[in-house]
Amino acid sequence: MSKASQLAVEMTDITKGFNGVPVLRQVGFELEVGEVHALAGENGAGKSTLMKILQGVYQRDGGEVRVLGELAGLTDTFAARAAGIGMVFQEFSLVPTLTVWQNIFLTAEPLGKLGFIDDATARQKAKAIFEDMGVSVDVTSVLENLPTALWQLTEIAKALAQNARVLIMDEPTASLAKHETTALFELIERLKSRGISIIYISHRMDEVYRVADRITVLRDGQNALTAKLSEVTPAQIVEAIVGRKMSGNLTYADRGDEISTDVVLSVSGLASGTRVSNVSFDLHRGEILGLAGLMGSGRTELVNTLFGIDRATAGRVEIDGKVATIRNPGQAIANGLALIPEDRRAQGLVLDHSVEENLTLPLLGGLKVGPLLSGSKIVARAREMISTFSIKVADQKMPVTKLSGGNQQKVVIGKWLGTNPSILMMDEPTAGVDIGTKQEILAMVRDIAKQGKAVILISSELPELLSVSDRILVLRDGEVARNLSRSEIPSEEFLQLAVQGA
Numbered sequence: 001m002s003k004a005s006q007l008a009v010e011m012t013d014i015t016k017g018f019n020g021v022p023v024l025r026q027v028g029f030e031l032e033v034g035e036v037h038a039l040a041g042e043n044g045a046g047k048s049t050l051m052k053i054l055q056g057v058y059q060r061d062g063g064e065v066r067v068l069g070e071l072a073g074l075t076d077t078f079a080a081r082a083a084g085i086g087m088v089f090q091e092f093s094l095v096p097t098l099t100v101w102q103n104i105f106l107t108a109e110p111l112g113k114l115g116f117i118d119d120a121t122a123r124q125k126a127k128a129i130f131e132d133m134g135v136s137v138d139v140t141s142v143l144e145n146l147p148t149a150l151w152q153l154t155e156i157a158k159a160l161a162q163n164a165r166v167l168i169m170d171e172p173t174a175s176l177a178k179h180e181t182t183a184l185f186e187l188i189e190r191l192k193s194r195g196i197s198i199i200y201i202s203h204r205m206d207e208v209y210r211v212a213d214r215i216t217v218l219r220d221g222q223n224a225l226t227a228k229l230s231e232v233t234p235a236q237i238v239e240a241i242v243g244r245k246m247s248g249n250l251t252y253a254d255r256g257d258e259i260s261t262d263v264v265l266s267v268s269g270l271a272s273g274t275r276v277s278n279v280s281f282d283l284h285r286g287e288i289l290g291l292a293g294l295m296g297s298g299r300t301e302l303v304n305t306l307f308g309i310d311r312a313t314a315g316r317v318e319i320d321g322k323v324a325t326i327r328n329p330g331q332a333i334a335n336g337l338a339l340i341p342e343d344r345r346a347q348g349l350v351l352d353h354s355v356e357e358n359l360t361l362p363l364l365g366g367l368k369v370g371p372l373l374s375g376s377k378i379v380a381r382a383r384e385m386i387s388t389f390s391i392k393v394a395d396q397k398m399p400v401t402k403l404s405g406g407n408q409q410k411v412v413i414g415k416w417l418g419t420n421p422s423i424l425m426m427d428e429p430t431a432g433v434d435i436g437t438k439q440e441i442l443a444m445v446r447d448i449a450k451q452g453k454a455v456i457l458i459s460s461e462l463p464e465l466l467s468v469s470d471r472i473l474v475l476r477d478g479e480v481a482r483n484l485s486r487s488e489i490p491s492e493e494f495l496q497l498a499v500q501g502a
């Protein structure tokens, strides 16, 4: 094979099943050297499974893999790394309590020919890798004190330190602010020009067009489409993803009449440390309130404070006209609040419990609410929610860790709706879910409001926020910068400017 035509990765006829259920059926995938190849498909389509095979996390049942022309066994993660395959985003492999440089060199095997290296050298090398990436960061910072964007960059640096030739990015921008996303895309360009090949998993069409050369779509564990992005339309991609033509539902319908004048939640002068300050607003029965703002503007902190996860240091919260004291999530739930958290893996699920248990037991810090369900009711309730949310799971007794990322998200949503809250707060509920599910979630949000409940919705995707919100609070530096009713917002650009502080 000539060098020019050599592929970075060539996967042929890959099959994989779990407990007899086929998840990948004769899937083919190729990646050219220096190419960015997007991988798309519905939640549960098999994207992460295919990539885990490439990383040596899962063993394929059949098929062949070549990395840079060489047949690769990929019998474990060490073998994959040795073949030049690097990291993933959906699950971090980092240790939060260690520094950036320690994380980069934290590895079981000796590095290259050097063997184990001393701390000073490791620090120096880490610094050099970041400089090379064009990223400025103090490598002696402890990771947990840094924003998510830097966790990702640390993952990339770690892979590069291990001489990765192929990088797998699974939903890399799911929790990034706009400027961080831009920086990531610039980094991708630089990596490409150095001959690094990238597999880019994403549910966001705009990003795919922006960074990728080609796209492969999987549907139900099979190849549905591979095309150059310059030769395929978004509608064709969506059709390949969902298997049918789809009409979007991103237009706002004025529902002024449906919103009552009853104030269900009244917040005045609320503060929490330095992250939330002097926040005041009213939320009405039947109203959907969108929270817009940049990363770090205090949106998550605001809902966390209302839910008793973060401590309020000043201000007053009234629910149904009565002052409410909420010092922990238990008290929040007792007051009719529910929060679907942003970091759903860490906060929303008990990972080693079954899908069924996660759906039916709203456990938080060991607290049980609502009437206890009997065994058979649990089974029935779980089955109902699985069908309502089209959660893709072979067996509801399966541990929730075995679900695909997007399906785990649906379990979290289903679980909190099961508590029948009067005020539902959702933090980026559509991050990581496929395009069809996104529509389902938005329809569900509208439905909840119709039932006379109130919703607070955080989303970084402005079209989405604009399509459901009756009112939007724009937060900046922990404060309410604007409080706009939907009719006061003429366009997405207008809201974008408000968010940017222009």
Ligand SMILES: Nc1ncnc2c1ncn2[C@@H]1O[C@H](COP(=O)(O)OP(=O)(O)OP(=O)(O)O)[C@@H](O)[C@H]1O
Pocket (backbone or CB within 6 Å): 018, 019, 023, 041, 042, 043, 044, 045, 046, 047, 048, 049, 050, 392, 393, 394, 402, 403, 404, 405, 406, 407, 432, 434
């Ligand atoms: N370890 C496992 N045991 C059993 N089933 C599994 C396991 N890992 C994945 N699956 C199943 O394989 C299917 C494909 O999952 P996968 O994680 O590859 O989907 P995905 O395309 O990455 O979806 P998402 O967009 O939601 O991340 C799902 O039905 C999932 O439940």
Ligand SMILES: [Mg+2]
Pocket (backbone or CB within 6 Å): 047, 048, 049, 090, 404, 405, 406
């Ligand atoms: Mg996945």
